[in-house]
Amino acid sequence: MSETQDLSGAGDAQGGAHVRPEGRTLINVRQGQFGGPGGDTSGYGGLRRVVEMPGATERPFGEWFDGVVDVLEELLGDKADEAIQYVVVDRGELTLHIAREHLLEVAQHLRDDQDLRFEMCLGVNGVHYPADEGRELHACYPMQSITHSRRLRVEVSVSEDDPHIPSITGIYPMNNWHERETYDFFGIIFDGHPSLARIEMPDDWVGHPQLKDYPLGGIPVEYKGAEVPSPDQRRQYR
């Protein structure tokens, strides 16, 4: 189908596998007019579209963002380049992509430094990007500063083969249940968490339901003689 009729060969300089530029999260590479699986009879089966998250932002970042990143870089010293992988400013929000080895130090500075003072971590949310090879699992920590009334996002990405991130419950005890939830739904293992048990799913559940390859489930429903397939089996627009 759309996979086998790749007519874009000549025009596609990258020839097959998409190479991810630094500082970007690849979401998907879509084929054809509708982007979905199955037969594309539109005649545009050769279309190839790369979908990415907004990429790294260069300075100046604007608003208070530069100041916060400056302070953090100063506190991290030599490790700054390694710790802060890249910075994204998008839709008025600051996202710091942090290497997991330095997450604890960054979190400690974010909480304790008087110019940063992000007292509250509003939890951790997992996002699964199956196409983003080597960093399929992302953990997003929204940090809220009550003192300065600011909010930023710390994002840590790991691969599915090695889904370990240090637990920040020692610095932000409030993240206890949030990390359990993200472990439950995504299988990200937060090293050092006091008791990383499942929280929403039953203890003996197999699999992590929020992963993209985990099926939604459901049964087809008959209505007035016609059969409506379950939500994940319906025709999709993308």
Next chain:
Amino acid sequence: MTTDQTTPQATGPIFEDPDAPEFTAYGGDWSEIADEATRLGQQRVVINMGPQHPSTHGVLRVMLEIEGETVTESRAGIGYLHTGIEKNMEFRTWTQGVTFATRMDYVASMFNEAVYCLGVEKLLGITDDIPERANVLRVLMMELTRIGSHLVAIGTGGNEMGATTVMTTAFVGREDTFRVIEMLSGLRTNNAYIRPGGVAQDTPEGFVDYVREMIPKVKQRLDELADIQLKNPIFIGRLKDVAVLDLAPAMSLGITGPMLRSAGIPYDVRKADPYCGYDTYDFQVPTSNDRDAYSRVILRLEECYESLKIIAQCADRLEATEGQPVMVADKKIAWPAQLSLGTDGQGNSPEHIKHIMGESMEALIHHFKLVTEGFKVPAGQAYALVENPKGALGCHVVSDGGTKPWRAHFRDPGFNNLQALSILTEGGQVADVVVAIATIDMVLGGVDR
């Protein structure tokens, strides 16, 4: 820093002892169990409160280790109401997501819709394009819901301690707010009224007058609640200096809402990070230093009065913005039909049907595409935060550029605040556990999602 721990601790068996006696209690035979436990000479008793306990605002399981009447250890077990709302939303259009989100915290459903829509609008980059009238209607609906939610918190909190009149009075007041919500959206709860881009419906005729009539009625119920509760010696005895949470543990546990404000921090997202034009309304954020369950009841009551103040301002603004749009001008996002109210309380818009079925082929195509396919949202992520009656409600939405969310995650304040249950109850009496749960005021639909 290892996680060799693979067996669950928090909800699993604490120790392997097949000989440990087990008792099952239904209702009133606790004295028999106590006698039996005394006869067996057991020092350590572990009891399960729930998951079907009526005082737990849903299906919450509380595991208590007790010595006599004193709680030595308590843990909350949640997940009994997990419905996979976030996963389901990934398979529906952005607009349909509202219908799922509203069902999370079903006592404060309007906030779920609002925070989700604010997130989606941020992704679309249309936050500033939302018409003023839509924002006024959103604020109005949120404040009505806030009163309803606080009344449930106070009412069921009283009921759990045996004060049934408190509950009936609170629910009568809540019903008055529901009448207004129903007049506007057609439904009492789970309204799906706030939509990405605005709200689903403009006001029906006579709505502003109806809102103004409601205000004194609800005020009277609030006065009654204050009168029958706040000076009552039993009420004071049960709530004063019970479930105390100091500022330091409150901050380290990320507590928000009335629980944090009772510890002395006047943090309210409506003031700290205004949305929907909250910075233009005149209202106060009640704060206390008493840190106990009693002060939280007072704070919730005071917040209801503040909400009534906001609602009165909304009524004035609704009059001033009469006839203005309630949906963004961009037809690629705005739902095409304005439903009209039929004699049976529901109905389509006959004019719109005439337009798409009889007049314009293009309008029909547009309607069909928008309703079945939905609109596309540029790839990226956004975070929205609103002040829900329980605390800060967050929503993280991620788009892959398609017509459906790639991921939608909600940070329910109840989920976070329930972590404080152990610190609130350990060392106290078993009877105070019920008070502690009531003072956290979480709703398990929101906690488990």
